Amino acid sequence: MEALQTSIDEILGLERRALERWCRGDPSGFLEISASDVAYFDPFLERRVDGLVALTAYYESLRGKIFAQRFEILVPRVQLLGDAGVLTFHFVSHGEPGEVHRWNCTEVYRRGPEGWRIVQSHWSVTGRRTS
Amino acid sequence: MEALQTSIDEILGLERRALERWCRGDPSGFLEISASDVAYFDPFLERRVDGLVALTAYYESLRGKIFAQRFEILVPRVQLLGDAGVLTFHFVSHGEPGEVHRWNCTEVYRRGPEGWRIVQSHWSVTGRRTS
Numbered sequence: 001m002e003a004l005q006t007s008i009d010e011i012l013g014l015e016r017r018a019l020e021r022w023c024r025g026d027p028s029g030f031l032e033i034s035a036s037d038v039a040y041f042d043p044f045l046e047r048r049v050d051g052l053v054a055l056t057a058y059y060e061s062l063r064g065k066i067f068a069q070r071f072e073i074l075v076p077r078v079q080l081l082g083d084a085g086v087l088t089f090h091f092v093s094h095g096e097p098g099e100v101h102r103w104n105c106t107e108v109y110r111r112g113p114e115g116w117r118i119v120q121s122h123w124s125v126t127g128r129r130t131s
Numbered sequence: 132m133e134a135l136q137t138s139i140d141e142i143l144g145l146e147r148r149a150l151e152r153w154c155r156g157d158p159s160g161f162l163e164i165s166a167s168d169v170a171y172f173d174p175f176l177e178r179r180v181d182g183l184v185a186l187t188a189y190y191e192s193l194r195g196k197i198f199a200q201r202f203e204i205l206v207p208r209v210q211l212l213g214d215a216g217v218l219t220f221h222f223v224s225h226g227e228p229g230e231v232h233r234w235n236c237t238e239v240y241r242r243g244p245e246g247w248r249i250v251q252s253h254w255s256v257t258g259r260r261t262s
Contacts, residue, residue, distance in 0.1 A: 124256070
């Protein structure tokens with residue numbers, strides 16, 4: 001159980017540090033912990049991004065353009081499946097006063113010689129149930 | 132390599148059969164292959180759904196309300212990580228004439244005694260890049 005908790009803490013720590021840099025306009029935090037075969041979805045793209053080379057090109061186009069004063073990670077959960085860890089959470093970022101963005105996030109991490117690396121990333125906008 | 136391809140084919144087959152039922156208004160196809168600890172995101176919910184009991188309650192509320200004449204699975208990709216398989220694809224459903232819905236989909240499958248089961252499901256709307 002201790003080893004499992006260590007894995008969970010490692011994954012959450014990696015994600016939090018990458019998000020801290022992301023919110024200062026620096027995408028390198030995520031790029032440094034993404035695997036060469038990463039698969040990536042976000043709400044702005046027509047197609048999944050495949051591979052770190054393509055993700056780097058996309059993220060470099062966003063460098064310096066994203067800013068959040070603070071953020072929250074809500075209900076983080078890590079499902080461990082051998083050398084894979086599936087992290088899901090809601091991400092809430094606070095930019096200018098009154099500007100709040102809410103996200104659904106899935107990050108699949110794989111453990112390898114270099115440690116945990118993201119192999120799948122899915123970001124989407126959190127809904128408001130109407131019923 | 133043959134065993135890997137078999138796993139990929141199994142996962143794709145499960146997903147396709149569940150989608151065929153889904154498009155006829157029957158959510159049981161997905162419920163039957165979801166694990167008890169499944170985590171679930173879609174664009175209509177304010178919070179992640181945790182667990183098969185909660186997902187069943189939600190999906191039962193949709194039973195008979197979803198219909199698509201046909202659908203496409205675009206660029207399906209399975210990343211195998213030991214006894215986990217990460218399936219990503221774009222789902223395009225065609226309902227009434229001219230009604231097309233485009234989705235980003237991530238399904239994380241786990242292999243166990245019963246076969247492959249979904250432990251994480253993330254559905255979101257595919258974007259249209261403006262730049």
